Amino acid sequence: MAEKFLDEDADRAFLRIVVWRSNGKMLDRIYALLPVEQGGTLLGWRLQYANATHDIELTPFGPRCDCPDWDWRTGSTGVACKHVQALGLVGII
Numbered sequence: 053m054a055e056k057f058l059d060e061d062a063d064r065a066f067l068r069i070v071v072w073r074s075n076g077k078m079l080d081r082i083y084a085l086l087p088v089e090q091g092g093t094l095l096g097w098r099l100q101y102a103n104a105t106h107d108i109e110l111t112p113f114g115p116r117c118d119c120p121d122w123d124w125r126t127g128s129t130g131v132a133c134k135h136v137q138a139l140g141l142v143g144i145i
């Protein structure tokens with residue numbers, strides 16, 4: 053489950069991601085959602101939660117995340133990590 057919402061006063065966007073892990077526990081996190089731009093061109097998105105930062109790069113071959121899950125799971129199964137799935141669910145990518 054994913055939802056995007058805005059803090060209108062602070063002009064900031066957030067992405068809430070809820071997933072159930074294989075051990076049955078729910079993970080419910082709200083990430084700050086920041087565009088990564090260079091010279092007015094959108095290069096990707098940054099998700100920040102506490103002291104963790106994940107960058108999702110928009111490549112000609114599709115989005116790519118720098119999280120560990122992307123490296124060990126997406127490469128072998130083709131299933132995107134929760135960050136890329138969530139951005140897709142809310143229509144950002």
Ligand SMILES: [Zn+2]
Nearest residue numbers: 117119133135
């Ligand atoms: Zn990821």
